[in-house]
Amino acid sequence: MKKVLVACGGAVATSTVAAGKIKGLLKENNIEADVQQCRVSELASKADSADLIVTTAKVDRDYGVPVIHGIAYISGVGIDKTNQEVLDNLRS
Template sequence: MKSRIIVACGTGVATSTLVHQRLDAFLKKNNIDADVCQCTYTEIEGNITPETKVIIASSKVADEIEGVPVLVSIPYISGIGIDKFEEKILSYLK
């Protein structure tokens, strides 16, 4: 069963698209087959499934939602701290 990652921002378009692209490249580089769902903040809860391992949001929405940890995607946006950020993502997917 594939892990699911939710990528969210205010509109579900601009920032989440950039994060989704960088996340896809990271997953491919690490041979991880995961389902990535892109949405708005208000759509997060409706997109959580039992396979959801992590939520990546463009701003601090919560520490977790329905038991799923939330990471803030600033490293993917700013380019600073990407290695540590990707280590956190991997820790949730293992």
């Protein structure tokens, strides 16, 4: 099963919203994946075990794993495009 890390500053507010939306999206599309939340500061040590990272914070570091900027899950602007990116990444 693929693993998605959803990160924000404190792993409380925005990542909860984004993780909720991503779980819904995956369910609709019948994709099984483990969606977990964490803080941005924990990404470096958790990235190894993940297949995809979605962050609401804009990270400019390379973790060796695809990173999607998931701000659309919070702002609502451009959410279809972000959804597509997530699906493309998990289907490939």
